[in-house]
Amino acid sequence: xxxxxxxxxxxxxxxxxxxxxxxxxxxxxxxxxxxxxxxxxxxxxxxxxxxxxxxxxxxxxxxxxxxxxxxxxxxxxxxxxxxxxxxxxxxxxxxxxxxxxxxxxxxxxxxxxxxxxxxxxxxxxxxxxxxxxxxxxxxxxxxxxxxxxxxxxxxxxxxxxxxxxxxxxxxxxxxxxxxxxxxxxxxxxxxxxxxxxxxxxxxxxxxxxxxxxxxxxxxxxxxxxxxxxxxxxxxxxxxxxxxxxxxxxxxxxxxxxxxxxxxxxxxxxxxxxxxxxxxxxxxxxxxxxxxxxxxxxxxxxxxxxxxxxxxxxxxxxxxxxxxxxxxxxxxxxxxxxxxxxxxxxxxxxxxxxxxxxxxxxxxxxxxxxxxxxxxxxxxxxxxxxxxxxxxxxxxxxxxxxxxxxxxxxxxxxxxxxxxxxxxxxxxxxxxxxxxxxxxxxxxxxxxxxxxxxxxxxxxxxxxxxxxxxxxxxxxxxxxxxxxxxxxxxxxxxxxxx
Amino acid sequence: xxxxxxxxxxxxxxxxxxxxxxxxxxxxxxxxxxxxxxxxxxxxxxxxxxxxxxxxxxxxxxxxxxxxxxxxxxxxxxxxxxxxxxxxxxxxxxxxxxxxxxxxxxxxxxxxxxxxxxxxxxxxxxxxxxxxxxxxxxxxxxxxxxxxxxxxxxxxxxxxxxxxxxxxxxxxxxxxxxxxxxxxxxxxxxxxxxxxxxxxxxxxxxxxxxxxxxxxxxxxxxxxxxxxxxxxxxxxxxxxxxxxxxxxxxxxxxxxxxxxxxxxxxxxxxxxxxxxxxxxxxxxxxxxxxxxxxxxxxxxxxxxxxxxxxxxxxxxxxxxxxxxxxxxxxxxxxxxxxxxxxxxxxxxxxxxxxxxxxxxxxxxxxxxxxxxxxxxxxxxxxxxxx
Numbered sequence: 001x002x003x004x005x006x007x008x009x010x011x012x013x014x015x016x017x018x019x020x021x022x023x024x025x026x027x028x029x030x031x032x033x034x035x036x037x038x039x040x041x042x043x044x045x046x047x048x049x050x051x052x053x054x055x056x057x058x059x060x061x062x063x064x065x066x067x068x069x070x071x072x073x074x075x076x077x078x079x080x081x082x083x084x085x086x087x088x089x090x091x092x093x094x095x096x097x098x099x100x101x102x103x104x105x106x107x108x109x110x111x112x113x114x115x116x117x118x119x120x121x122x123x124x125x126x127x128x129x130x131x132x133x134x135x136x137x138x139x140x141x142x143x144x145x146x147x148x149x150x151x152x153x154x155x156x157x158x159x160x161x162x163x164x165x166x167x168x169x170x171x172x173x174x175x176x177x178x179x180x181x182x183x184x185x186x187x188x189x190x191x192x193x194x195x196x197x198x199x200x201x202x203x204x205x206x207x208x209x210x211x212x213x214x215x216x217x218x219x220x221x222x223x224x225x226x227x228x229x230x231x232x233x234x235x236x237x238x239x240x241x242x243x244x245x246x247x248x249x250x251x252x253x254x255x256x257x258x259x260x261x262x263x264x265x266x267x268x269x270x271x272x273x274x275x276x277x278x279x280x281x282x283x284x285x286x287x288x289x290x291x292x293x294x295x296x297x298x299x300x301x302x303x304x305x306x307x308x309x310x311x312x313x314x315x316x317x318x319x320x321x322x323x324x325x326x327x328x329x330x331x332x333x334x335x336x337x338x339x340x341x342x343x344x345x346x347x348x349x350x351x352x353x354x355x356x357x358x359x360x361x362x363x364x365x366x367x368x369x370x371x372x373x374x375x376x377x378x379x380x381x382x383x384x385x386x387x388x389x390x391x392x393x394x395x396x397x398x399x400x401x402x403x404x405x406x407x408x409x410x411x412x413x414x415x416x417x418x419x420x421x422x423x424x425x426x427x428x429x430x431x432x433x434x435x436x437x438x439x440x441x442x443x444x445x446x447x448x449x450x451x452x453x454x455x456x457x458x459x460x461x462x463x464x465x466x467x468x469x470x471x472x473x474x475x476x477x478x479x480x481x482x483x484x485x486x487x488x489x490x491x492x493x494x495x496x497x
Numbered sequence: 498x499x500x501x502x503x504x505x506x507x508x509x510x511x512x513x514x515x516x517x518x519x520x521x522x523x524x525x526x527x528x529x530x531x532x533x534x535x536x537x538x539x540x541x542x543x544x545x546x547x548x549x550x551x552x553x554x555x556x557x558x559x560x561x562x563x564x565x566x567x568x569x570x571x572x573x574x575x576x577x578x579x580x581x582x583x584x585x586x587x588x589x590x591x592x593x594x595x596x597x598x599x600x601x602x603x604x605x606x607x608x609x610x611x612x613x614x615x616x617x618x619x620x621x622x623x624x625x626x627x628x629x630x631x632x633x634x635x636x637x638x639x640x641x642x643x644x645x646x647x648x649x650x651x652x653x654x655x656x657x658x659x660x661x662x663x664x665x666x667x668x669x670x671x672x673x674x675x676x677x678x679x680x681x682x683x684x685x686x687x688x689x690x691x692x693x694x695x696x697x698x699x700x701x702x703x704x705x706x707x708x709x710x711x712x713x714x715x716x717x718x719x720x721x722x723x724x725x726x727x728x729x730x731x732x733x734x735x736x737x738x739x740x741x742x743x744x745x746x747x748x749x750x751x752x753x754x755x756x757x758x759x760x761x762x763x764x765x766x767x768x769x770x771x772x773x774x775x776x777x778x779x780x781x782x783x784x785x786x787x788x789x790x791x792x793x794x795x796x797x798x799x800x801x802x803x804x805x806x807x808x809x810x811x812x813x814x815x816x817x818x819x820x821x822x823x824x825x826x827x828x829x830x831x832x833x834x835x836x837x838x839x840x841x842x843x844x845x846x847x848x849x850x851x852x853x854x855x856x857x858x859x860x861x862x863x864x865x866x867x868x869x870x871x872x873x874x875x876x877x878x879x880x881x882x883x
Contacts, residue, residue, distance in 0.1 A: 116789035161649045190858045195787035200835040200853040206656025230706045250557045256677035299736030355645045387647040427647040450639040451652045453869035
């Protein structure tokens with residue numbers, strides 16, 4: 001693997017037993033894991049190409065314990081890596097050899113549900129889907145639905161600002177979280193936001209969401225819950241070219257329709273999915289679009305017909321409209337199984353996550369095909385077409401020497417391409433360790449320094465989740481210096497105070 | 498009062514760098530529609546109206562990049578022309594301070610986190626700012642966020658920049674998300690409800706699948722007639738018609754729902770958005786609470802002489818009340834929320850911070866963040882009394 005993590009601090013490693021003993025005094029006896037066999041399950045998250053057993057795992061149960069563990073580590077100069085369910089696709093929870101892995105799995109309770117305020121207050125280890133399950137009897141749900149929703153925790157969703165197939169209409173995690181309780185590296189406990197809209201001062205909640213576990217550890221989350229839409233209908237549309245599918249997406253948006261979901265698959269992904277789940281996807285098409293609308297029955301019926309008209313005018317070769325729930329779910333079955341389906345046509349696959357302006361879609365897909373030839377690796381594409389978020393799946397075989405490295409290099413070129421056409425490195429999976437070294441493609445040193453100083457305001461000794469997001473971590477004292485040119489001011493007459 | 502009016506990024510850097518070197522304080526301003534919020538201050542004005550115009554607008558991508566000094570009216574006309582809108586309903590504070598309308602700029606509404614009634618369902622300024630370019634208090638140009646709708650690359654500094662009141666950096670470009678304008682919008686109303694009944698009705702509506710985008714309540718005291726509880730339902734024509742019919746069923750226990758004619762509805766929502774029913778005189782507070790607590794807040798404040806209206810289904814309470822600043826803040830806090838002093842005579846603004854005081858730890862963190870972007874405190878004008 002080509003990734004370099006910060007070199008382990010030998011002085012910390014030498015103190016391992018002392019650190020374990022100290023942690024055992026701060027949490028319950030069974031909440032510290034230090035046997036090497038027991039550390040194995042924690043050695044990676046869902047980005048499994050990278051593995052590193054942690055120095056020790058600690059599983060606190062209360063906010064006071066989290067605070068005590070962080071404060072102790074802060075005082076001792078010991079690094080901490082927070083972890084939710086370990087489903088990150090960017091290595092956000094990758095352990096470090098000289099760091100404590102702080103697992104939040106025991107924070108698994110739903111604390112309060114208020115239908116009057118339309119919020120659920122939950123602990124961070126509660127899974128995304130469990131929130132919806134807790135409120136669905138009353139006709140509510142939690143909107144963001146990352147594909148890992150049965151396993152991923154809401155705390156992890158907050159850290160990564162997770163999305164899902166419905167975020168074009170319903171937003172990412174950041175649009176659906178109203179408040180958090182946060183513990184800083186120095187052990188300070190604070191509440192940001194609450195059950196009301198808008199903060200009193202700076203929007204610290206807004207910047208903690210998506211901060212990838214670098215700013216603090218979330219110990220409680222207040223999310224907005226929404227009434228379940230009355231119904232939903234979907235269209236399954238096959239196109240003779242990626243261009244015509246892309247134009248159809250643009251025309252749907254131009255017609256003023258924001259679908260609940262709008263997903264595209266290319267030929268390789270369609271064939272892999274159909275071979276896996278047999279749901280009747282058309283195999284003669286070059287691109288497949290699933291467009292879903294939700295809301296009142298009258299709305300669904302009207303919009304699905306409009307979408308069908310738009311599809312026809314874009315030379316769709318196949319067109320099916322769902323007439324019942326079973327059919328609608330059938331349309332989705334192949335898309336939802338796309339990743340494991342691709343996993344059957346290649347020994348390994350590497351899932352990318354760039355976003356591009358939609359108008360550049362055809363161009364980007366052609367360039368990706370050229371890159372696939374150059375790297376000698378296959379590629380299948382599924383993406384959230386409505387918001388231009390691509391998930392190219394690079395096919396490789398980790399057992400063939402050099403293939404993982406080739407896949408990584410191919411992936412880096414794809415993300416560079418996304419930035420080159422006006423897009424970004426990651427739409428929903430996060431930077432983590434995976435895209436860390438690509439950050440300079442999008443941000444120059446000054447941009448990154450402004451971001452890092454924010455980190456310094458939360459964690460001045462850079463002990464929380466180091467080695468993630470930033471290609472180089474500058475010491476905070478070094479970043480704090482300010483150089484201003486004197487003498488050249490165009491405004492020498494400024495009043496002094 | 499000295500005014501600096503840079504027209505290019507390099508002039509802006511010079512202005513900020515020069516102010517830092519001189520130990521001066523800069524107040525970022527464009528239209529000045531919100532200049533009367535906060536304490537009096539002796540500052541140099543950094544006028545951003547020289548940064549005006551549209552940089553890029555691609556309606557199909559739902560993305561608009563503009564310069565901060567562009568008048569809000571100009572942006573609204575532009576997106577309306579493409580059948581789109583800024584879904585957070587930004588509005589001009591000028592008339593609230595008896596200033597002429599039309600001077601508010603896009604930079605100003607973003608920097609103050611301004612949003613209207615639809616914020617309830619469609620998000621605020623912070624939710625629609627995708628990226629920006631700015632010059633920080635270090636006199637350095639930096640970018641954050643991106644120009645696409647879906648992006649999690651790096652810290653979400655656009656969230657921090659929205660509602661930061663010009664205390665971190667001076668923006669030179671902003672990228673916003675735009676949304677399709679609804680084909681139709683219906684407004685339904687209930688009459689004669691008290692505060693608690695109104696919140697109960699709004700709660701029922703927001704918990705239904707009617708997709709209500711805005712819900713407000715104007716008590717009888719503010720009207721030449723009975724109290725009015727308003728619900729806005731945007732969407733495609735057939736959908737709106739169907740949802741209105743269902744709403745009438747759902748809300749039957751709360752009264753007879755009737756449809757408000759379009760022109761009257763537009764006037765009412767405009768009034769709610771701009772707080773017009775509370776009149777041109779007197780101190781005005783903006784109180785954010787969990788919606789279920791809104792009735793408690795007005796029960797406490799009404800006996801003190803407060804006039805009020807609810808927006809955001811009760812989550813936003815606009816209050817006009819001359820004195821009792823401490824009691825207003827205490828009541829908002831007890832309800833789990835906070836109170837902003839928006840309009841007040843000079844003496845009150847110089848004594849009471851505009852923004853609700855935060856806890857010790859949050860305040861200290863905010864101060865560290867401000868120093869991270871602005872080490873010399875060039876944007877610390879004393880406006881917020883902290």
